[in-house]
Amino acid sequence: MNSRIETPFDTIENAQEYLRLLAETIAENKNDIENEITIATSQMSDGVVQALRMVEYNLEKLQRHLVGSSRALNDLRSLRRLLLQERRATNDTKPDQGAKTPDVISTFPATEEPNDAHPVFITRN
Secondary structure (H helix, E strand, O other): OOOOOOOOOOOHHHHHHHHHHHHHHHHHHHHHHHHHHHHHHHHOOHHHHHHHHHHHHHHHHHHHHHHHHHHHHHHHHHHHHHHHHHHHHHHHOOOOOOOOOOOEEEEOOOOOOOOOOOOEEEEOO
């Protein structure tokens, strides 16, 4: 049998849903920590307050990383849609018409090594 176990990251959409749930959990925990900091400021030692502020800082940092990851997933999903539309358009063209050449070509300069090369974009007139 060649069955594959499905994970939260099998598709971009599943990964986005996972990140959304994780972001909700982080937001809830941030609210809880903010309430605990308020209580601890008046009732507990400075060490406990500092520890709670470190927790709050790390939750904020994690939240920022999740925002960046969500944006990257959105970009990947958009690029996937773009590529799939272009493939469909190419497959739908008649064999005698051929595929339309793109208006922008990405190439690597011949003078640079492939590992250090950056693509150069050329626009056709």
